[in-house]
Amino acid sequence: MVGTESREAGQVLVTGGCGFMGRHLVSLLSARGERVRVLDLRDWPQSPVQPQPANVEFRQGSIRDRAVLRRAMAGVSRVFHLAANPNLWAADPNMFHEVNYEGTCRVLDAAAEANVARFVYTSTESILKNINAPRSSRNALIDEKVRHTVGDVPGPYCRSKFRAEEAAKAAADTGMPLVIVNPTMPIGPGDFLLTPPTKMILGFLNGTTPAYLDCDFNLVDARDAALGHLLAAEHGRIGERYILGHENLSLGHLLCELERLTGLAMPKRKVPYWLAYVSALVSEGVANLTKEPPMAPLTGVRLARSSMAFDCSKAQKELHWQCRPLEQSLRDTVLDLRQRGLLRRQPKQRAA
Numbered sequence: 001m002v003g004t005e006s007r008e009a010g011q012v013l014v015t016g017g018c019g020f021m022g023r024h025l026v027s028l029l030s031a032r033g034e035r036v037r038v039l040d041l042r043d044w045p046q047s048p049v050q051p052q053p054a055n056v057e058f059r060q061g062s063i064r065d066r067a068v069l070r071r072a073m074a075g076v077s078r079v080f081h082l083a084a085n086p087n088l089w090a091a092d093p094n095m096f097h098e099v100n101y102e103g104t105c106r107v108l109d110a111a112a113e114a115n116v117a118r119f120v121y122t123s124t125e126s127i128l129k130n131i132n133a134p135r136s137s138r139n140a141l142i143d144e145k146v147r148h149t150v151g152d153v154p155g156p157y158c159r160s161k162f163r164a165e166e167a168a169k170a171a172a173d174t175g176m177p178l179v180i181v182n183p184t185m186p187i188g189p190g191d192f193l194l195t196p197p198t199k200m201i202l203g204f205l206n207g208t209t210p211a212y213l214d215c216d217f218n219l220v221d222a223r224d225a226a227l228g229h230l231l232a233a234e235h236g237r238i239g240e241r242y243i244l245g246h247e248n249l250s251l252g253h254l255l256c257e258l259e260r261l262t263g264l265a266m267p268k269r270k271v272p273y274w275l276a277y278v279s280a281l282v283s284e285g286v287a288n289l290t291k292e293p294p295m296a297p298l299t300g301v302r303l304a305r306s307s308m309a310f311d312c313s314k315a316q317k318e319l320h321w322q323c324r325p326l327e328q329s330l331r332d333t334v335l336d337l338r339q340r341g342l343l344r345r346q347p348k349q350r351a352a
Helices: 004-008 020-031 066-073 094-114 155-173 196-205 222-235 251-262 273-290 298-303 313-318 326-339
Strands: 011-015 036-040 056-060 076-081 118-122 178-183 185-187 216-221 241-244 247-250
Touching: 011 020, 011 066, 020 036, 020 222, 036 066, 056 066, 066 076, 066 094, 076 094, 076 222, 094 118, 094 155, 118 155, 118 222, 155 178, 155 298, 178 222, 185 196, 185 222, 185 326, 196 251, 196 326, 216 222, 216 251, 216 326, 222 241, 222 313, 241 313, 247 251, 251 326, 273 298
Parallel strands: 011 036, 011 076, 036 056, 076 118, 118 178, 178 241, 185 216
Antiparallel strands: 216 247
16 A cells, blocks of 8 residues: 555646636646646637646546546546536436446546545535425525435436435545535636536626526635635545535526626516426427527526525635635626627626
8 A cells, every 4th residue: 555645745636627617726736836637528728818737737538438547547646526517408418427427436446546645526516405305494504414315306417416426425435535525606717618607697698598587596716616625635524525605695686796797787587487497398308309508407497496505614614715705706707708709798897
């Protein structure tokens, strides 16, 4: 067995390091002088705002490939496993199981063979919500103590992430030095893949979403979530999960903030849940024919039916983690989307 001291001097592996949170995490590690290896299907996006950092080795490959994983783990002391399909819909729903669950199991196996000193698994907040909970408890704050079954979470994305977290927890129970983090909905600059939260904000900024289903959720800046990963590696307790979230708010509140920051009119018309559900069914039916992503994934609508507000105090206390103001995150998101030429309506000067 390799000694802990020698293992801690090794390289850091970040799977999914070219993704939204992954790039911010890689940049943080690089700035600290760490030797970082990235395993991703994609290349680092070309961006003057977030250039490719130093001290980083890039390897293109899939977490479903055991041989690729063994090579990626060589000399590695710490693993941050972020690679996943983060969307709420896919033309082939089986991809969620193959990438998010089976891929995670293979990363865990490779890390166990490499005897890594620390493993941080990136889960999601969406598996902490029980869609079968009694109506009386649906607005209670959600914390890390919740325990559900796979039948309590909606859709193939959430089920795949639920099973992956269960596999990570089992690995910790059998001796792997593993910590779980559950980021909430990430926003901020640098979302080149347009993950669901950024895509939602972009729709409102461009005026392509005329109405909304009001709901409660939690937003976190992807840069702060990346820092939370580092702190989880340093201070997290083995086998524990930490919700990396910042501010609970309603979608109506978010729209008011976007209107105040940009001067752009936001939708005022709310749609009832039943109408949003029917629209999502139709939207996914069309998507299954065209293979183009639906405007409103059914999983997202089902998650929005009741509150997704979180108690994030555990990460704040145990990891000594703090977040920047939500207003700054929203301003930076709008500015980034504008600089990338994605806005059809231009914000007024105060949004910059």
